[in-house]
Amino acid sequence: MSLILALLLSPLFLGMIVKIKAFFAGRKGQPLLQFYYDLVKLLQKGVVYSSSTTVVFRLSPWIALAAAVTALCILPLPGYSSWISFPGDFFVLFALLAVLRFSLVCAALDTGSSFEGMGASREVLFSFLAEPALLLSFLVLSFGLEGYSLHEILSNPFSIGGGKLVALYFISVSLFIVLLAENSRIPFDDPNTHLELTMIHEVMVLDHSGPDLAGILYTSALKLWILGSLWVGISSPWRGGSFYLDVLVFLGSMIFLAVIIGIIESILARVRLIRVSHALSLATVLAGVALLWIIG
Amino acid sequence: MEHTILNLVVLTILLSNIRLLNTSRLPVMILSVAIQGFVIGVLPLVLHWERINLSLWIIALIMIAIKGVILPRLLHRSMQEAGVIREVEPFVGPTVSLLIGLFLLALSYWITFPLRASLPEELFFVPVLALFTVFNGLFLIVSRKKAITQVIGYLTMENGVYAFGASLAVDHPFLVELGVLLDVWVGVFIMGIAIYHINREFDHIDTDKLSTLKH
């Protein structure tokens, strides 16, 4: 169920964010379904390959997409078991996201372009900072909720109860920072800019075109969805009771997340690159503080 | 009578040691060591006057001959061949040498002190001086530069060892004989051959030049 929702709705999620930004900017903005149009358009096009590239470049968007989809198989709907659930599955989920990153970085290096190399370098830097925060956060959750798997962790995070609940807030903030950084959102990166020197994620895919680009765009939408739903899973206290109610609550929460991201992107400016690492370290520290809270 | 002689002997040993310490002229040193050798050769006879026998006589005579006559003559000849008569600029000057000698004397006294209990009163100074002579010889080797002076130092040390043996281990004449053997070897080999070669190879016998092998 989670898989189908994600496959269908993740571009919409992006569209919502854009819409909200437009609202704040006082513009009309592009249609909500613009990303679907984009994908369809790209799929209908031919491709241009750089003469430097090899089969790695051609393969990588699809490896990335496969990794994202596989990760979605593991991702549960909060409160429900996913299709594949097992002890420590969150680690596998993160590893699949790393596979995604691996393939995109390789594709970027395959072009031989210095811009893409730079983007790749930044990409691995941020993941280097984000990964400990992610793992630590989930250690806290796993320990606090006494669960091995995502299903157990996300089923009712607010059952931690009492004073320990504060830990959850810390984790929530920490995860949110990671979410923004990993998906190249403002204030870490501006997905809409076209000044290559400032970009991270977008610059890596400069040379992709046609269906390949469609795959990559779709993949990044899925990635945002994955991290977003993880965040929603631990940050929203509402579990409806019946399945359909829960789906509605989840979707509502996702809309809420899109609103938050949109607001943040509207009111904040992009920070200097050097500050990004500070923010991500902050995420790790927050997770650490949460851990102390949980133990204490 | 014996006591007087003994005292004389002891005194001679002491004085010769002191002379060795504060002179830098080789002929004087050779003379001192010869006198010392002679006296020390006599020592067993004096010490064991009452039970003197033939073998003791023979040993004593050989020793007197070697230490008092043959070795000093050999030394003298090497000295003349090498053409050195002075120990120039020793590492330790005569005055300081004397002071150190005094310290060495005290050291030997301190080490030999427990012997006092087991020795007749009048004999006590013999081991003290014997040990002093050993130290003195060592000191000469250490503080002088010329190869020939080092040999003199070595001979002094030998004298000390022999005196020591004569005073303490008279029950075991074998040891004394060994002393003789040692002296002969040293006399023949070190002086006769080594100095000869050093002289030929280096044109002088300053052992300062014998220090190219290091580390």
Next chain:
Amino acid sequence: MIWSVVIIPFLFGLVSLLLRNHRTLLFLLLLGGIAHFALTVWFWLYQGQWSEGAYPGTSIVFLDSLGILILTVTSFLFLMVAFYTKGYLRNHTERSSITIGCLFFFLATMSLVCVSADMGLLWVAIEGTTLASAPLIYFHKDHRSLEATWKYLLICSVGIALALMGNIFLSYAGGTYIDSLHIPDLLKNAHRFDVRWLKVAFLLLLVGYGTKMGLAPLHSWLPDAHSEAPSMVSALLSGSLLNCAFLGILRGFSILREAGLEEWGGNILILFGLSSLLMAALFLIRQTDFKRMLAYSSVEHMGILSLGAGVGGMAGTGALLHLVNHSLAKGFLFLIAGNILTIYQTKKIESVTGLIQEAPRTAFLWMAGFLAITGSPPFGLFFSEWIILKGMIESEQWVPLVIYLVALFIVFLSMARYVIPMTFPASSVPGSPSVTGGPVSPAGSGGLSVSFGGKEPLWMWAPALVLASVTLILGLFIPESILSFLTVAFSGWGGV
């Protein structure tokens, strides 16, 4: 009968002084070596007598297990050296009668050390070794060898004079209980000796013989003499002479043990051992001369022997095993060093390179010797060093243990730094990962064609190979009987 091990080489020596023909002399040397070794083997056939504590022989000479052990090592090494000399002195005909005569006298005096039953005779014999070996060190007859000889003579004579004092003190300590310095008598009556004088006597003996053995800081003659002497003499000096001096110390130590002063004396031996180890290790860090390197390694190993003997017990057994192993290994290393010297005509480490191309057999043995002498398995020294280590652990000597290991490590590290560049060629072919550079012609390698005729003569590497194989065998197979024999040799017969 026992006298024969002394007299036969002595007679050979006299005969060779009379001979003039170089080839005959070399043959005589071989013959003498074989005769002496045969005699030693013949003694072994009467093993029962000494292992049970009986002392065949007169009051002056005897053969106990310690003596026969060192005698055998000496004799075997001499045999190998004799073979080697046949190759080494092939073209060196000048004054060979004196050299070979002195080699025989050297052997005779060393044998006398091994069979002496009297502390006095032992002393005479050790002094005799100095005199017999001095002309051998002066073999090359140049400034350097003269200097080395002079130092050797003077320092060892001073040492030996001190040892004589030690003997005097020993007899004084014995007082009326003994009428000679016959070792079994001394041992029997040791418990009645005057302890104070016994202590002084031991100190003097230790310093005296320790000078000869090369215990730091009394070792100063050793690097000079070993590096300046011709290689086969260095091998004998290091492999046999040092053992003989060690025998002197052990005799003194066994008396001390019978007097109940084992721990006191052991501590001094440990102290000497550690100082030798450390000193040698530090001096090995920067050496420029490969024969001096081997000499310092001898200092190190003498330190190990002293340490092992001082710790006692199992470590003592290990020390004796180590004595055997060290003699074999150091012996063949010096022989190989002689080969390198012949090929490159220099003792400088930096001038020697690419040995493996110049002389593969020599290079192979040099590498093996390095591994053996640093105690790498599967060579025998590994086991002996290990047994000493075990002994130290058993007697809980933690500080010595740490110093021991650190020193051994530094020695290994330093020697490896010299041996690797010496063995392998220095040229570099840039850009190609798998092509070996052509043979390098080092400065002075002209000596190769002169003395080696382009290849290594059998005489010059086969003896080393034999020694290396024995070391190797001792690392793979040590019969229980040898170990128990060594245990007896170290401590067993003292109580008689």
Next chain:
Amino acid sequence: MGIPLLIGSWGVLGIGSVLLCFIRNRKVTHIVGTVTVVVSSLAILGAALWVLIGGKAEELYLSWSVPFGSFYLRIDLLSALFLLLLGIVGGVSALYSYGYFYPESTHRSLSAYWFFYFCLFGGISLVFTAWNGVLFLLAWEGMSLASFFLVLHENNKEEVRKAGWVYIIATHGGTAFLLILFALLGSDLEVWDFHAFQYPAAMGTVLFIVAFIGFGTKAGFVPLHVWLPEAHPAAPSPVSALMSGVMIKTGIYGLVRVVSWAEGKIPLSWGIICVSVGALTGVVGILHALGKKDMKEILAYSSIENIGIIGMGLGIGLYGMSRSLGIGALLGFTAALFHVINHGLLKSSLFLGAGTVLHTVHTRNIEELGGLWKKLPSTGALFGLSSLGIAGLPPLNGFVGEFLLVVAVLTICLQGNTFLDISLAILVLLSLGLIGAGSVACFTRLFGISFLGELRNRKGEYSAERAHGVEGGTFRIPLYILGGLNLLLGIGSIGLAPFVFGGVVSTLPGISYDTSLGTIKILRQTLFPLAIVGSIFLLLTFFLFMLRTWILKRRPIETSPTWDCGYILPSPRMQYSASSFSRPILRLFHRLLPFSESFRWEGNLFPETATYASTLCDLFVRTVYEPLFKGLARFATRIYGLQEGRNQVYILYIALTLIILMVLFLGGNP
């Protein structure tokens, strides 16, 4: 059947050595060497599989007359597991050696190479099967010496000789600690057979530290790792593969054995030491790997990093044992052993790949490489695959160990619940996070810079002929074998699990039935879904790529130069360099990592030439070893004044010694 096969494999090696002595034809020598090792490794594999599948240990006892020694062989499940690794990697590397050295075999006899290869191979197998302290040590040193000579194969190079020196002193130093270890363990024993070893109760921690230093030097734990990045680049690539793939694992094997002698009485300190050093090793290893430019040096540091992961696994296991958290402990050990196998296979395939590169372009500096894929497609593909694996990513086998480690940590955390448990868990997860992300960065860098993009420097150029040659059979087949195994073990890790688990259980005494059952349950719960996830991923990738191909069938596919922001004359030199790629990450640790930089700027406002170079030095070499050795050398030089050449001084020493001894040992007044 296991023991006879093992001895048979040694017999083959023996026959091979004899043949090497007598064959003069160089090419035949080369063939004989290869065939011997391959046959021997098949026998080893047979022995290992026999024991693993039969599940029963085999042993052989012969007496041997050396002190404490006996010729006692025993293949238990743990040994068999390591033998399995040896059999695969040893054989494959030998096969690879054939092609690698084929050009050399025409003008240089390789009998020495093969002889030492035999020794190394046989030595490692003896290390894994020796059941007596003395035999073990002999095998251990034999192995070290053989590998030392193999490292020195290209001995005409200065750097190689230096590497050989560093390697041999490191390994010798490590062995010294093993000597102490065995002497302590066997203090009351006549014969040091393994099963008789017992811990002297008083000194558990000291003993473990001794063992850890001894075995850890071989394994490459920080700060004892310095030999690894020297020796691996210096050795020929097949040897690096064997050394890094198997030989450093002997250290891990030894540590596990040490644990087995403790009979369950494990102090808390062991686990803590092991985990902390492991974490340090992992992080330090990956950071250095990120900063280095030498291809094989990067791989060597990555080995250090992986040893860190294994160390953390062992540490968690030890910690769990001492805290009586059985399931977590077993999972920790299983994770460690899984990683041993997987890392062995991955790293050897990477080293062999590096060998092919080296053979083609003659440089290991990745800054000079680029675009190799186009010339070496199959090597590139397999190198990329292994990179993915070594970065710890599914669906390859490198992931399994890390994943199990996380599960183990979680189990410890959830069952244990004390402050210490959590602290260790944080440590492990934090470092795993850094290591995981770091190795993704490191291997995208290594693979991307050298195989992808365009050639960066003319030095990295290669002839097409050469490239064609190295893509031939003996170069490719070994890589295919290893790559196939990596993929297979990644997805089918559940199949390997019983063997690994058997190895763990057979080694650790006193595991209760319930505990093992619980562990098996968790293993099944985790590894089975992992297989499914892996398969889904692979299938999806395949499907999506097919989809893409189908879509593009009727579309125009154009080729043009890489878009370079409108710049007219793009040149390959404009590509992002390896140093710049990793510099942002390393900058985070700039206080720790010693970069030596040189910057030259000639001319004034319009410089004609400007050069900049930066090299990352090893942290510990720079801060610990160099000062130590320099200080030692300085001290030694100062000491040399003592031996200054004059007789007088020497005799003064004698006199002083005598006097000092008298004062010290005669108790004042004698």
